[in-house]
Amino acid sequence: MAFASVRRVLVSDGIDPCCREILQGGGLQVVERPTLSPAELIAELQDCEGLIVRSATKVTADVIGAAEKLRVVGRAGTGLDNVDLEAAARRGVAVLNTPSGNSISAAELTCGMIMCLARQIPQATASMKAGKWERKKFLGTELSGKTLGILGLGRIGREVATRMRSEGRRIIGYDPEISPTFSASYGIQQLPLEEVWPRSDYITVHTPLLPSTTGLLNDRTFAQCKRGVRVVNCARGGIVDEGALLRALQSGQCAGAALDVFTEEPPRDRALVEHENVICCPHLGASTGEAQRRCGAEIAGRLVGLVKGDAPAGAVNAEALAPAWSPHNKPWVLLAEALGALLRAWAGAPKGSVQVVTQGAHLQNAGSSLLPAVVAGLLRDASRAVEVTSSNVELLMEEAGFSVTASHSPVAPGDVGACGLLTVTLAAAPFQVTGVVQDNGPALQALNGAPFKPAVPLRRGVPLLVYRAVPASPEELSVLSDLLAQRGVEMLSCQAAAELSGVPWHVAALSSELPSLEAWAPHVTQAFQVAF
Numbered sequence: 001m002a003f004a005s006v007r008r009v010l011v012s013d014g015i016d017p018c019c020r021e022i023l024q025g026g027g028l029q030v031v032e033r034p035t036l037s038p039a040e041l042i043a044e045l046q047d048c049e050g051l052i053v054r055s056a057t058k059v060t061a062d063v064i065g066a067a068e069k070l071r072v073v074g075r076a077g078t079g080l081d082n083v084d085l086e087a088a089a090r091r092g093v094a095v096l097n098t099p100s101g102n103s104i105s106a107a108e109l110t111c112g113m114i115m116c117l118a119r120q121i122p123q124a125t126a127s128m129k130a131g132k133w134e135r136k137k138f139l140g141t142e143l144s145g146k147t148l149g150i151l152g153l154g155r156i157g158r159e160v161a162t163r164m165r166s167e168g169r170r171i172i173g174y175d176p177e178i179s180p181t182f183s184a185s186y187g188i189q190q191l192p193l194e195e196v197w198p199r200s201d202y203i204t205v206h207t208p209l210l211p212s213t214t215g216l217l218n219d220r221t222f223a224q225c226k227r228g229v230r231v232v233n234c235a236r237g238g239i240v241d242e243g244a245l246l247r248a249l250q251s252g253q254c255a256g257a258a259l260d261v262f263t264e265e266p267p268r269d270r271a272l273v274e275h276e277n278v279i280c281c282p283h284l285g286a287s288t289g290e291a292q293r294r295c296g297a298e299i300a301g302r303l304v305g306l307v308k309g310d311a312p313a314g315a316v317n318a319e320a321l322a323p324a325w326s327p328h329n330k331p332w333v334l335l336a337e338a339l340g341a342l343l344r345a346w347a348g349a350p351k352g353s354v355q356v357v358t359q360g361a362h363l364q365n366a367g368s369s370l371l372p373a374v375v376a377g378l379l380r381d382a383s384r385a386v387e388v389t390s391s392n393v394e395l396l397m398e399e400a401g402f403s404v405t406a407s408h409s410p411v412a413p414g415d416v417g418a419c420g421l422l423t424v425t426l427a428a429a430p431f432q433v434t435g436v437v438q439d440n441g442p443a444l445q446a447l448n449g450a451p452f453k454p455a456v457p458l459r460r461g462v463p464l465l466v467y468r469a470v471p472a473s474p475e476e477l478s479v480l481s482d483l484l485a486q487r488g489v490e491m492l493s494c495q496a497a498a499e500l501s502g503v504p505w506h507v508a509a510l511s512s513e514l515p516s517l518e519a520w521a522p523h524v525t526q527a528f529q530v531a532f
Contacts, residue, residue: 003094006071006307009050012036012057015076019052019296026304042066052076052299061087074303076295077102077286079236080316081209095316096302100155101295102286107159109285110204110234113258114164117230118143122279144168149200150188151216152207152235153178158186160204172196179401197224202232209236217241222248228255234285237261242272249275260285332422335435335442336370338458338532339424340377342433342444345530346466350378350402353427358408360420371406374424421445447505450497456507460532465508467527489514
């Protein structure tokens with residue numbers, strides 16, 4: 001077991017005592033050292049194989065690089081913006097989280113914020129404590145008949161919708177990763193963003209902090225909102241542009257804001273905190289006894305299970321967990337994710353049914369373990385870091401609007417599949433990819449049944465250009481190579497599939513991705529790029 005060497009765990013943030021008790025009950029030594037500086041954190045980790053944090057500790061690339069014994073990081077909560085996942089993957093450090101542990105607490109705080117915005121409860125309380133009686137000043141507004149716009153329809157967004165639904169109140173929302181049919185089951189009408197802004201009386205955000213969501217509410221989008229819109233952010237600081245929010249408050253475009261999170265915590269710029277129409281909390285979304293006990297117990301249980309060799313529930317970086325798989329299984333898991341990514345690049349976002357078929361005696365029972373990796377590839381998108389585990393794969397597929405079934409096909413003696421084949425097919429369209437493991441690495445064996453001989457290696461860091469064109473010849477390849485060179489890209493190799501019918505497929509390994517595929521080669525009938 002690759003994680004059996006974990007013996008000592010550092011808990012560097014304040015976490016419920018049940019976490020320590022479960023870790024110790026699992027035979028692990030526990031060191032509790034809250035509020036460490038980066039240098040102190042690195043020093044403590046020199047003798048620890050495990051680390052458990054909340055949101056305060058920053059597990060940076062420098063920390064991961066300096067902690068040579070570190071094998072696993074546990075995040076007691078959902079957000080992972082304080083953990084460098086790429087650095088962890090490079091070092092083979094597993095990262096676990098508890099995505100559902102604080103959902104209810106965060107949703108309830110959001111609903112409380114909305115209520116407080118409607119009736120100015122905190123301001124009225126402060127006025128009373130100052131010895132005043134200002135009934136006329138705190139004229140509120142009813143929530144009945146109002147429209148709530150929810151941006152981000154994951155667990156917390158859906159919990160908010162469930163609690164805020166009532167007669168005369170309308171819930172609309174936006175999430176490009178969740179199907180409208182699925183969100184409709186929670187009473188949420190999905191709309192394009194440009195339609196959410198002008199219809200919402202209240203807007204609450206529940207997205208991760210990504211480049212695509214940073215500054216989601218800004219000067220331009222505030223201008224599209226109803227005058228007097230009210231805004232809630234209990235997700236992550238930075239999703240709402242704080243400067244734009246302050247300007248909207250000052251102009252009256254925004255009538256009030258409720259903030260639990262800030263770009264800088266604690267905020268040194270006090271302009272928003274001190275604005276009379278802003279209510280705020282010091283990042284209390286998960287600060288309930290129930291949430292802390294759930295998160296503490298869940299992350300400790302998952303870490304103990306990982307050390308004992310159980311299935312890695314809550315693992316968010318499958319690549320980092322690859323060493324935990326047997327040397328035989330690891331390349332097949334990498335192949336499964338690569339084929340999913342290739343199919344996504346070729347066919348776009350999957351819809352409907354996806355079929356995963358294994359061949360070969362040693363893959364007879366591998367379908368269930370390969371399925372999460374296939375889904376991780378199918379969900380790959382530059383705007384979102386996809387976290388796919390055995391525990392959340394069903395939910396992610398349901399949200400994205402597709403399903404995956406795994407089956408095994410027996411092979412006859414001497415069949416090429418006897419050595420093992422993995423095929424992924426979009427049932428509703430002619431998109432099929434088949435892969436093998438060769439030289440202990442993943443390789444593409446066929447596209448829509450047209451085989452490549454030999455199979456094309458699928459290497460990390462080597463982007464592939466997949467295209468259909470006239471049969472290859474030295475002259476033709478020279479022309480294509482020149483066209484690529486004009487765009488600063490070198491063709492490292494090129495293979496053509498056996499022609500079954502029509503124009504054959506080619507796969508070229510490139511030194512870097514093409515900036516654009518538009519009109520790069522007029523005789524190419526179809527082309528897409530994929531990187532692993």
